[in-house]
Amino acid sequence: xxxxxxxxxxxxxxxxxxxxxxxxxxxxxxxxxxxxxxxxxxxxxxxxxxxxxxxxxxxxxxxxxxxxxxxxxxxxxxxxxxxxxxxxxxxxxxxxxxxxxxxxxxxxxxxxxxxxxxxxxxxxxxxxxxxxxxxxxxxxxxxxxxxxxxxxxxxxxxxxxxxxxxxxxxxxxxxxxxxxxxxxxxxxxxxxxxxxxxxxxxxxxxxxxxxxxxxxxxxxxxxxxxxxxxxxxxxxxxxxxxxxxxxxxxxxxxxxxxxxxxxxxxxxxxxxxxxxxxx
Numbered sequence: 001x002x003x004x005x006x007x008x009x010x011x012x013x014x015x016x017x018x019x020x021x022x023x024x025x026x027x028x029x030x031x032x033x034x035x036x037x038x039x040x041x042x043x044x045x046x047x048x049x050x051x052x053x054x055x056x057x058x059x060x061x062x063x064x065x066x067x068x069x070x071x072x073x074x075x076x077x078x079x080x081x082x083x084x085x086x087x088x089x090x091x092x093x094x095x096x097x098x099x100x101x102x103x104x105x106x107x108x109x110x111x112x113x114x115x116x117x118x119x120x121x122x123x124x125x126x127x128x129x130x131x132x133x134x135x136x137x138x139x140x141x142x143x144x145x146x147x148x149x150x151x152x153x154x155x156x157x158x159x160x161x162x163x164x165x166x167x168x169x170x171x172x173x174x175x176x177x178x179x180x181x182x183x184x185x186x187x188x189x190x191x192x193x194x195x196x197x198x199x200x201x202x203x204x205x206x207x208x209x210x211x212x213x214x215x216x217x218x219x220x221x222x223x224x225x226x227x228x229x230x231x232x233x234x235x236x237x238x239x240x241x242x243x244x245x246x247x248x249x250x251x252x253x254x255x256x257x258x259x260x261x262x263x264x265x266x267x268x269x270x271x272x273x274x275x276x277x278x279x
Contacts, residue, residue, distance in 0.1 A: 035061045035119050039135045040171050041076050042250055044206050047130035052078060053204050054171045057135065061113060061121065063091050063099065070101055072111075074123070076133050084125070098274075114274075124250075134208075134250045141166040142255040145271025151187045152264045158186040165255060165269060167211055167248060175199045176211050178244065185239075187264060193233065195220040195261070197241050208250035216241035238262060 039059050043052035059074035070089040075081055086109065091099040094112075101111040101123070111123035123135040147160040160183045168177040181194045197216040202209050217240050224234045239262040246257035246269075257269040 031066060032062065032064045035063070035113065035121075037061075037119060037121060037137060039074065039121070040138055040169060042134045042136070042204065042208060043076065043078065044132045045130060046126065046132050049206070051204050051206055052131070054169070054209075056171045059121070059123075059135065063113060065091070065093070065099075068092060068099075070099070070113075072101070072123070074135060076131075076135075078131055122250075136250065138170070139166055139168050140209075140248060140250075142271045142273050144274065145255060145269050147183055147267050147269040149183075149186070149261075150266050150268075153187070156187055158184065160184050163269070165246075165257065165271070167209070167246070169202055169209065173199075174202045174204075176202045176209075178211060178216070178241070178246070183267075185261070185265060190222040192239075193221040193223065195239060197244065200241075200244060205247075207252070208248040210245070210247055212245040213241070214243050216244055 037059060039057050040054050041057050042054050044050070045052055055077055057075050057077075059072065061070060061072050063070040068091045070091040072086045072089060073083060075083050086103050086106070088104045089101050090104065091101055091113075094100045097115040099113050099115075101109075101113065103109040106125060108126040109124070111121065113119060113121045120137045120139065120141070121135075122137075124133070126132045142165045143162065145161075145163050145165055147163045149158045149160065151157070163183045164181040166179040166181070168179070170176065175198075178197045178200050179194055180192070180196075182192070183195070184191050195218050197218045200211050200213045200216055202211050218237060220236050220239050221233055222236065224232045242260035242263065244257075244259040246255065246259070248255055253272050253274075255269065255271050258267070259269075260266050
């Protein structure tokens, strides 16, 4: 039960700028909502094979949760800034507060808006001249992960299911904040609420990003249990990412990461954002 509460608390930490008309939290069947959210565009030329990089942008999504319709307007820049407008989107409630978006006029378009994570969104389309655009919120996260932890004494191996990995990408600096949430270090008897490393270098790849660096200092919070004082949240900086290497595949929606947590644990993580979501 405690682990479930920690996961709920971790998800609540996600922060995205959201403006909704009529209500702060869209709920099932209560009307039309407008969401304005900063985004980043990953761009790749499918004709030439050129990785065109990543840039900041903005979008405006108007979603009608009663009639399951939506309109979307966002911009991209491939030398000239272009505004794309979709006014024919179908919004299907795949599961509560999660809507998949499809376009009747453009089969290359797909997307979602997830109100469970404070309106995190992702769109994908290919333009007529072959530019593939994957637009995401700056926080790219993976909820459904498996983290295998091997310890330096080679006698212990542990597995954490459903740890959350969040990568907050800054397009202007090509750096990311990496946050690992709800992971257990068995050897040191620590249940981490979150471990956060700053300024990890980001490389843009054809399918997404590589986030990799060495000796990344971290701030971590963990749960400490004491018979006399009960449960406390403690902080420590003694678990740096000695090495960190993560491959984020936006096309296939997968994460593969290997990192050394402090001096005694090596973690291998694999997962997806949502197990049930397909482009």
